[in-house]
Amino acid sequence: MNDPRMSRRLFQGLLGGGALTAAGVTAAGPADASDTEERPFRARPGGASSRRPNLLVILGDDLGWADLASYGAPHIKTPHLDRLAHQGVRFTNAYSGSATCSPTRFSLYTGRFPGRTKGGLAEPVSNRTQGLDPNHPTLASLLKGAGYATALIGKWHCGWLPDYSPTKSGWDEFFGNFGGVLEYFSKLGQLGEYDLFEGDATHRDLRYYTTVLTERAVEYVTRDHDTPWLLNLNFTTPHWPWLAEGDAATGAEIAEKIRAAKSHADVVDALSHYDGGSVAKYAEMVESLDAAIGEVLAALRRSGQEDDTLVLFASDNGGERFSYNWPLSGEKFSLLEGGIRVPTIVRWPARIGPHQVSDEPNFSPDWTATLLEVGGARPDPAYPLDGTSLAGYLLRGEEPGERDLFWRVRANRALRRGDWKYYQDTDGKDHLFNLARDSREQADLAPDRPELLKELKAAWEKTAEDLLPYPAS
Template sequence: MHIRVMKMPHIPTWLEMSLHLLLCLLVLCTAAKPPNIVFIYADDMGYGDIGCYGHPSSLTPNVDKLAAEGLRFTDFYSSCALCTPSRAGLLTGRYQTRSGMYPFVLLTDSLGGLPHSEITIPEILRGQGYATAMVGKWHLGYGANGTFLPTHHGFQHFLGVPYAHSQGPCQNLICFPPNTTCFGGCEQDQVLLPLLRNEQIIQQPVDFTQLEQMYIDFAQSFIADSVECGKPFFLYFASHHTHVPQYAGEQYAGKSPRGPYGDALMEFDGSVGKLKNALQELGVENNTLLFFTSDNGPETMRMSEGGSSGLLKCGKDTTYEGGMREPAIAYWPGHITPGVTHEMASTLDMLPTFAKLAGACLPNVTLDGFDITNLLLKGNGSPRKTMFYYPSSPNETQGVFAVRHGKYKAHYFTQGSISSGSTPDEDCHVTAKLTPHNPPLLFDLESDPAENSNLCAQGMTADLQQILKDIKRVKDTFEKKMKFGESQMSKGTDPALRPCYNPTCSPKPSCCRSS
């Protein structure tokens, strides 16, 4: 861009040159202004759960519109098929094995949490002047005096629940209509579910009839305050939907043909629409990257009250495609061309991508993510060519359970899960014990995303042998460089760590309530 200054006879040359320089700097600063980032994270949402991914009765007009106006991914992966490890992978850009966020998930009274040595997305963005806030489900640790909460990992503001909303006695959750029970399992020996603002409990138990609107109000205020201050912002909106127990506020309860699950999905979809509208109304939509995905696949054991993997095999807590391949949409008007991409990408790629957009340097640690900026903004191919599938309880002896390299996926171990039960496919059930495969099961995911036809069972050709050699080489190279961090879940538990509105009350946990 050329800056032209009209020369006036009474303006000294030095002043004219200074004015020209100042205007040039102003243009450069304006052009280089980093984008705002809104990351919307569903919970236990399956690949086939929303309308734009093929579900016939899901009412998700806002997400569907986002997909129509943005870039929809068909081959997008979480780093794990379970809550805690997948969230660690997202925020650090590293497989959960490196940070020690395994096995399984953190409990309400776990001693461990996301190590403070790990560098997170909000920490990187704060270094570039971003305002940072998180709304919703954390599940990366609570710890003594809240030492593992989001405010200790780069978030300036937090409103949410420190763990899964299923980790409590669900008959005490307040749902709509009044005096009804939310659908789902209960953990009777836990404290009533707490709602925190930053590090303070403001409500216990949570009022689920108002929760989603509280989240939206908080998010809208954060966005508005950031815009007023002229600061770029990062909002991590980690919804509890569509994890059990299902709930929805008055506006959505009983409105979906899919029952309680559909009601929860509708409320979540409504939140997506409200966030998008807030960006529009505040005039920052064209300078905001909005990214939508889910932490892992659906809990099919819930049957109609759980999610759908669509055409993919199995679901939550498995290394089949239904466990880790997720719906994903990137939206940024004027920057991202609407369409569908079959390029491979992952939540692991968010940290390096957001860092690039913000003009930040990458942390001096081993990253498993790739910068996909050119895929998003230019439609180029993805730098990600490989995805490694760890189980929720990994170990160094077994290593990765499966590897996708290009269009081929090789399973070295398979195992079912209780979370993926109640489907006709017995490979998904908890009765499907850990099974090694030599040669590995091999699938062409372009022609067979449902993993129905094991290519090796059709006869071992020279071409198949070469494919397996190539995948094994990639696997071996990766595993040689993988250093497992100390397991945070193996640090044990302490009931005294359970969040309590009145820490000195008795008897616990029943006395831990705000009213």
């Protein structure tokens, strides 16, 4: 969605003409939810605090580009996430690191392309042999080395015990599920086994999973912390099976099918719930996610830590069956915009002004680099980041400059440079789109701009040369 009010050209014109006043973007406290006017992003140098912030990173699961009211959903009410957006910066050109769950999580946890690591080649991780190498530095391990307490609550999806776990990769605490999907009540997951753990031990709780995770997150943020902290809060909502809090009976039916399954494919078929769900049920799930995040943010406010906590909210990939993605084409698994462009919101009251919108292109590895910088942690030089820190942009108004955003999946490829996107479809045909004019990717300009297509394709291939090859299917 490319609103002309949000263009960089207009932003520069406003600055040059003096139409945007500093007073309009420097309110320090939480934004008034009734004030929904958005202004082009402008950094607030200095801010109200120089301390290292707590870092609360919240992921929705398969939440589509426009599934929030603040991103255009006409039928889904998301007052808490809309308020979060009004209190900080809403990004209109933000992307996941890949088109499916676990590769994006690899890219966020490592700050690198998923194809840098063997486990990141799985799309997604689906068996016990795949996972994030515990020896690889992560967002958590690097921040922990800089003095942060670290915790992950919710969906991990980067490998199963005994070889893989958040607690083996830098998180002090883990409470959640190892796999990519689970039935919301029984907690039976994609391996057909119970999948709710505290650390390395199973934890029995048969209540609705979103509720359980919310309680744990509230407990964590309201603790007496004597150091800054990182909390990765990874909800499974609104990923299938499409179940809301009142659907325990339907959940029990799915659980019975899982128990009766004779193969892994049978388990996945049961969890996929493709004979169920609806647009209305999906909206109910998104609204429950919004309410859950509202509880966590209210607890953060009560704890007195709101001003000095950077909150990052995003989705792990584009939406699926019932998602509202307009005007984008494509969905999860695809590198068309609907598969990778995601809602992304950042709030840090002490340093970032409210009511702002930014069209600066970015993707998951950029946020790894950003969080490390604001947390005072250095990347490991042996594992160079593929993301670019946006701390200078957010805090000092430094333009990141034009750079390439790169994606590779088995099915297709994509690269974005400025407004231009190179895309190769599943048949191997190359396309060129101008996203500023055509975010729906309907006007293929490859025949009109062959030299630009060649240039972007060559850039994609140069980056891909450094990645691990996919194993034979």
